[in-house]
Amino acid sequence: MENQSICRRMTQSERKVADVLKRLGIRWSFEQPVFVWDDDGRPRVWTPDFYLTQFGIYLEVCGSKEFNYEYRKRIFLENGYCVIFLHVFKGPHQWENHFKRFLHYFLLQRNQAFYDIFRRNRV
Secondary structure, eight states, X not given: OOOHHHHHHSOHHXXXXXXXXXXXXXXXXXXXXXXXXXXXXXXXXEOOSEEETTTTEEEEEEOOTTSOOHHHHHHHHHTTOOEEEEEGGGOHHHHHHHHHHHHHHHHXXXXXXXXXXXXXXXX
16 A cells, blocks of 8 residues: 555555555545535535546545435536545445446546547647
8 A cells, every 4th residue: 555654544445445556556645635516505625535646536435335425426526526436335346346447438438538639620
């Protein structure tokens, strides 16, 4: 993992995700603050669990099936943030495979968008 002092602040679920990111060679920063507007138009600072510096994507680790993550998903989306929600409590391979599929899909979409811009502008 990246930094021992950071790891002490992580939950067990967050440490599992950090281990997978390290194994995949993906650089990250922990709890990078982001600015969002909530439903009432109030400014808020939230800290998604991981920011993948190579890809510009955030990860939110969902460690409990008791918590409703839909509000956070919607607010992040409405504020223009790409956040992958990882339901670590569902099992080790299920959340890891979801992460890999979503990251692959996102990168394909982003690359296609860049290609379309270049093609339109004949670059």
